[in-house]
């Protein structure tokens with residue numbers, strides 16, 4: 715049986731989603747779309763737009779790590795000390811509000827760096843993973859699905875996600891885009907500084923032992939270097955449409971060596 719579970723205003727047509735009701739009458743499986751990729755690759759923009767088009771809930775998982783870092787810093791703690799970070803985790807376990815995730819204070823360079831540090835701690839990853847799993851299983855407002863963007867969604871948090879995208883772009887292009895985004899509110903900022911920050915974060919994210927950033931074997935690699943936001947969204951929507959209407963679409967990438975779109 716098929717149900718109509720998402721209407722794409724973009725395609726002006728109904729996307730047919732396979733009905734995953736099981737025989738025991740349990741609630742329908744919520745569709746999960748994982749969007750992973752390095753810093754400033756455009757994965758956040760893509761994931762947010764994808765969620766809006768499909769009527770799914772959206773979670774910026776980086777903002778959750780940033781919240782842990784910000785709460786630790788605001789409490790006068792050292793983000794390199796697990797005992798200081800633990801206090802922030804208590805707040806996370808009690809529940810994170812949308813207002814916390816939208817706090818502009820999360821968007822500073824200092825908090826980005828601190829987030830990459832706390833994200834290496836096993837206790838932090840566990841608490842954040844529990845929150846993410848709950849979000850994916852029970853999306854807010856009873857949405858029919860969820861789009862989560864991050865680093866390890868397709869590999870660790872939601873390995874059974876219905877669709878996995880790995881969004882990437884050349885480091886120079888990522889730095890250029892991030893610089894244009896930040897320069898007006900950060901007087902004196904240089905492109906070289908932003909490039910260094912991107913390189914450092916790539917290094918942290920890809921080399922850490924737990925949940926390193928990498929494409930899941932069954933991820934579709936979307937190289938954003940020469941695409942604008944609309945072209946990336948169109949490409950992703952085409953894949954979602956093909957998948958749920960029974961069409962073929964590009965096959966999984968088989969990791970970073972696989973075919974790209």
Ligand code: C5P
Pocket residue numbers: 753754775776777779780826829830831833863864865866867915918919
């Ligand atoms: O994506 P964003 O730059 O906001 O993420 C901040 C930091 O949080 C990243 O540098 C990364 O170290 C960490 N992170 C992570 N796993 C995720 C999302 C973010 O380790 N799923």
